[in-house]
Structure formats: C-alpha cells, structure tokens
Amino acid sequence: MTFRLKADYATVVKLSGSWMPNPYGDTIDMTRGENNVWSVKIALPSPEIYTYNFVVDGVAVNDPQNVLVQRDGTRYLPMLLVPGERTENYGEAVSRHGTVSHPWYDSKILGMSRRLTVYTPYGYEASPKKKYPVLYLLHGAGGDEEAWISMGRTAQILDNLIEKGLAEPMIVVMPNGNPGQAAARTLNIPEKQMNWRAPENQNAYVRSLCEEIVPFIEKNFRAIAKPEARAIAGLSMGGGHTITASILYPQLFDYICPLSAAGSATPEQIAALKKAGVKLYFLACGDTDFLFEGSQALDKTLTEQGLDHIFFVSDGGHVWSNWRLYLNTFAQKLFK
C-alpha cells in the first residue's frame, strides 16, 4: 500500500508505523513527487490494527486523508486496519450493534462525579425485562475510560462475538482508573478531591470500583447482581487493579482476567480466592512483555495453590494488539 502526504516546503518527510520492528524509533523515508506529494509504498503488514504518522522535518504529522483516528492517552494517531482472520472481529459487525454510553457516577470515596463508558449489547433496549451479566474492563497507566473503546475496539469485538453466537450478550463497563481524574478530555472539573496519593488511600480506586461503580451499574442498568454474573479484567495497571479487587473482594467476581498485569498475589491470597470460588481465572501475557516474569510467577502461585486457571501466552509485548486478542479470546469464555 502507498502512503501519501502533500508537503510543499518540507525538506525531509518520513513514515512511522506501529508495524515497524521498533515502533518508537524506526521510520521509512518518503520521496517527493509531482506537486510536492511525498509518497512511499510498503508491503502490507500482517492482519492487525496499526497506527502511523508522518514525520515532516522532524515533527509528527497526522494523515489529513484518514478520518479514522485513535487516541492513546494524549496522542491522536491515524489508524490502519489490515483485514484478515486476526482482525475479523475488529471492524463493525454486519447488522447488530450494541450501544456505547457515557454515564457519570458520584464517587464519595474519590470526592467527585466521574464518567464511565458502558457497552450494552444489541437488543438491550428492545428487551426491557432481560437482565445481563457484566464485565468490568480496566485500562492501563496513561489510559482512561475511552481507551478500551478506542484502542481496544471493545464495542466491535463484543458486537461480532455476540452476533456470531460466540459470546454471551453482556454489559461491559469501562471505568476511569485514574483516581485524580473525573473523565477523559474534560475542562474545568472541580478540584475538591481526596488525597489519593496518601499511602492509606492506595486502593481508593479499587474501593470505588467495587463499592460504588458495581452498585451504580446494578442499580441503573439491568445487570444480574450475582458473583457468577460478574467478571473483571484489566491490562497492565488495570491488571493490577484486577488482582487487587479479587484479593480485597474475593466474593464479588467469579471471572478474573489479569492481562499483561502489573501486580502480584501471595499464596495466602490465592488460597483465600480459591476458597471463595472462581469460575474462570484467565491470566494472559506476551512472551516479550517486560511484565512477563510477574505473570509467570502468578501462574506458578496459582498452580501451587491448585486454583484451576488458564495461562494464555502470546507472542509480543505490552501492546494493544495483544489486549485486543486477549479480549477476543476470554470474552468467549465468560458466563458459560
């Protein structure tokens, strides 16, 4: 495929892409052509969602021709979806789409009103008596309540899995895991927060999740309010939140999925969790992830304590291509 950018007065134009061996450093030179349109042709990378940008005289530039943009933290990046088996659930479902909504909940623990992202499956509005299980899906450091919807393609993955009959219809709740932030991309939020940096408040967000968000969802959405209808999953920092929530509230979630997790658990904590009962413990990590050793250690503890679990090891590192793969995989195992 060919990338093009019109740049009349540029001296050097390059292409940077997340498919390159070093996504944070590699670039390919582009060539000036007619009418100062710079271009470069590349071999189509393997099926996946990638991001890319141009570099014009040393400055990152987005593609004015591409309306598909993903936000990763503070960076807006043009997106490229290469079709194939790996990505077949990442585009829009054929005809059945769930609803993405952005309600706010009042957090007494964190001292502010905060925004959530909630996915309700196709048919939710039309079936006013039906109740659904809920997956709580947590982002990593640098992310927020829009990360799983944007980079993670959660709505598309769930729409496709449910449409194909591969996953149970479920509600997915994506909170904001930064205790000092009310919501992504907002102006003039009041600053009357608790001191969440104090050591005694280190689990304030996990407490708000389990004691405020779960009840808010079960009051305001048609959620089945039982452990066997609650799943928790999270990536990186959110994997740590997942492990912490499972330890502090062992009765709350029957499905626990730490992904590329920044977190650990002691043998005693896993023993207590086993006693509380777990229907699925799905641990996932890439084999070149800088957190892989931690996942291996947790796998070992789970094995030693006899807690039946899946250790899903993929290629690659601490990247969204893995987190989309993990969601697409474990979502098929929930609530069954």
Added chain:
Amino acid sequence: MTFRLKADYATVVKLSGSWMPNPYGDTIDMTRGENNVWSVKIALPSPEIYTYNFVVDGVAVNDPQNVLVQRDGTRYLPMLLVPGERTENYGEAVSRHGTVSHPWYDSKILGMSRRLTVYTPYGYEASPKKKYPVLYLLHGAGGDEEAWISMGRTAQILDNLIEKGLAEPMIVVMPNGNPGQAAARTLNIPEKQMNWRAPENQNAYVRSLCEEIVPFIEKNFRAIAKPEARAIAGLSMGGGHTITASILYPQLFDYICPLSAAGSATPEQIAALKKAGVKLYFLACGDTDFLFEGSQALDKTLTEQGLDHIFFVSDGGHVWSNWRLYLNTFAQKLFK
C-alpha cells in the same frame, strides 16, 4: 498566552487560529528559541471556543501538548476555550452531568443500521418513571452525528442550563444527516443502500428522521410522545432539514429552530404550518453569513403569514461560535 512547539529541523513554523480575521488563510510567524522550541505570544482573544494548529514548513501540525481536540468533519483540531460570560456554559457543569449514548436504529427507508447520538439529562437513570421532552438537533453538510457533541458542546450547554434551572430537563437526539453514511468514523459498513441520490428520494433522510428515528426514540427512551414535547433544530443543511420536516410533517413538532439555514418555505407552506400550530419558531442567522438573505426572506414570509416567531440575528457568519450561541439561547425557550 504563548503557543509552543518543539521542531528541531523546521525552517518556518507558523500559528493558525480560528480567532484570526481570516481563519482559513491568516497565520502568525513563530520564533525559534532554545532547544528548537518555537513560540509566539498572542493577546488572549475574546471569550469563545477556538481551534488552532501549527504550520511546519507548510504542513498542518496539531499540538502534542493539548489533549482537547475537536473533530470537524475529517479534520482533528486542538481546541482553546477562553473563559468568560459567552463561554460559561461550554465547560463541564459543576456536578450534574447527563449521559451521552450512541444507540443504533434500523432504517428501512435508508436500508441500513445507523448510529445516533443521544443526550439524556442528569437524573434520567434515577427517575425511572419520569418522561422527558425531546429536541432533535441536526448537523450541517460535512458533519455527522458527533458534530453537535464535539464542536457544538451540546452536553455541556444542556448540563449547565439544566443545572442552573434555565432549561427544562430534556433528551437531545443528534442523528446522522448524511443518507449514505451509517455512522461517523466506522469501518466496513455494508453497502446495501437505497439510491438516495435519485430525485424521488431527495427527502429520504427527513422521512427516516420523522418516520423512523422519532418512533425509535419514543419507544426506547422515556420520551413524551406529543407535539408539544418535540422540538427540531438544525444548522445549515440541518436547518434545511428542519424546514423540510416542519413542512412535510406539520403536526409533529411544536418547536422549530432553523439556524443559519440552507432552506426556504413558500407562503402556502408557512400558512399550513401556522394552521397546524407552533409554540416557538426560532430563526437564527449571523449578519455576515452567506445564507443571511435566505433567513431574511424566511423571516419576511413568516411575518407576512402572521406566524409569531423570533428572528435572532447575531454578529458573524457560518461558524460554530454562532451555533453554540443559538443552542444556548433557544434551549432556554423550549417546552415552557
């Protein structure tokens, strides 16, 4: 205020901003400083929401330090809110926030599943028996179902007006007015559309709005299904849709607000509308808008036919600063 951009190898760096006399051509030169950080200091423009970008060796570059980005059609632009009386309702409300959701409706008329943006006011979830009036709010050419939420600040304006007791709690429905588009920023939507370009289908979208979207909303949301609880407003092309809907379905909406409208009505059509009954006809346009003469003509027809109305004339042209002002103004007059 000072704008800054690090650009190590650039030759010329400029600033472009929507507050400049000619927003599409004017730029200000920036100066290279220490560590190749280019900067320029400007006098703070008058209170309003602006967009801006850098121009590096002739190429538009966004501000990597600004996470507040608005999308206008295919362009993503960093946003600048200058505080003041004019903008006091454009930032987040103090504590009461409505919910923005993105449900899909099935359009038999347009032959596809299509996405809407829906705002429900604070308290909607907590008051499961309360019903609300509905404003249908339509975008212009080049826009889509995200335009009013992004550029228009609809959620913030309604949150603030309702929190201050200046507007009735209401649902706001923002459809996608492009009959060939299922939704903004989506991949691989099926292409089994009707031929909406055919002359006999010229009002297909307005028909879908009145015959499909209104019933969808009144079935799936707690909406008051009466003309006195329905308002329609739209800007530019959406102002034309507003006028067309009021003519084709004179019984449907009691509140009609064409904004900088691309559309017209005959004396006979206005006479029929008057007969059907209208509680508010709010016509708005900027005095330098290229469509101002059309609004003056419509004002004249409304006066001649004795249809009581407001002709709200603002400074300026065909721009979002005016459409935010109009929404902030007419929303206070609805359903009272």
